[in-house]
Amino acid sequence: xxxxxxxxxxxxxxxxxxxxxxxxxxxxxxxxxxxxxxxxxxxxxxxxxxxxxxxxxxxxxxxxxxxxxxxxxxxxxxxxxxxxxxxxxxxxxxxxxxxxxxxxxxxxxxxxxxxxxxxxxxxxxxxxxxxxxxxxxxxxxxxxxxxxxxxxxxxxxxxxxxxxxxxxxxxxxxxxxxxxxxxxxxxxxxxxxxxxxxxxxxxxxxxxxxxxxxxxxxxxxxxxxxxxxxxxxxxxxxxxxxxxxxxxxxxxxxxxxxxxxxxxxxxxxxxxxxxxxxxxxxxxxxxxxxxxxxxxxxxxxx
Ligand code: CP
Ligand code: NVA
Numbered sequence: 001x002x003x004x005x006x007x008x009x010x011x012x013x014x015x016x017x018x019x020x021x022x023x024x025x026x027x028x029x030x031x032x033x034x035x036x037x038x039x040x041x042x043x044x045x046x047x048x049x050x051x052x053x054x055x056x057x058x059x060x061x062x063x064x065x066x067x068x069x070x071x072x073x074x075x076x077x078x079x080x081x082x083x084x085x086x087x088x089x090x091x092x093x094x095x096x097x098x099x100x101x102x103x104x105x106x107x108x109x110x111x112x113x114x115x116x117x118x119x120x121x122x123x124x125x126x127x128x129x130x131x132x133x134x135x136x137x138x139x140x141x142x143x144x145x146x147x148x149x150x151x152x153x154x155x156x157x158x159x160x161x162x163x164x165x166x167x168x169x170x171x172x173x174x175x176x177x178x179x180x181x182x183x184x185x186x187x188x189x190x191x192x193x194x195x196x197x198x199x200x201x202x203x204x205x206x207x208x209x210x211x212x213x214x215x216x217x218x219x220x221x222x223x224x225x226x227x228x229x230x231x232x233x234x235x236x237x238x239x240x241x242x243x244x245x246x247x248x249x250x251x252x253x254x255x256x257x258x259x260x261x262x263x264x265x266x267x268x269x270x271x272x273x274x275x276x277x278x279x280x281x282x283x284x285x286x287x288x289x290x291x292x293x294x295x296x297x298x299x300x301x302x
Pocket of ligand 1: 125
């Protein structure tokens, strides 16, 4: 295992399998009401520059369930919000806590935290990636489909942070991927190159129907990510043909699983009918954030 998780590309295929195995074991143990104390006396600092429901709660509950503690820090409430440098913040935090999970506006902030601190840093979402989300997605896919190899993963909509991590996830696990996005909203070019270097078979196209054809997995995310709010009206117009709805589902395999990292905007990127329908795995996907992040914390901290 690497010492930080900033990008999904920090992990090898065997790191991923080992994390998923550990997560499945922890999930099963939790269902039997068994607790553990492996992270007794360990503290996770959780630094947020953006809003969060799932990431915040799942990391905090995860630390509690492993016998440790988590501190929620909104950047506005710490001196970072008044101009203290990221480097000094990292140095100081490393004297108190055993790991830092951060949700940041700029990916560079995570790099500075990892280079200046002396404890593991976990990416809880940046403008470039959302690796913890994709670990949970992989766990959910394995639970539903029992394999990765040769599954077809279709991403419909914005080539954003979650899409970037999905490309790396597909590349690392041998899934074929189609990304359908409007012109000008393609995934990050450097991440795409990296994903292809590690063997990714990724097709970036503009036609959502073509991408959805015969697919095993349909995934999407909001059309307006945190930080993109100024482009709201333009984005809603540009993404209109990229909605996951029951008509698009007809293109896919009958047992297609639908993923969405949430929060969902019913009626925009996905219809209520689909997100609440029989093909949807979104709430299992959300739950799996907890199990997979507990596994990650154990690997990075013990
Ligand atoms: N999917 C996800 O990261 O959700 P939050 O923004 O609620 O943390
Ligand atoms: N792409 C979204 C994901 C939210 C979990 C955002 O960055 O806002």
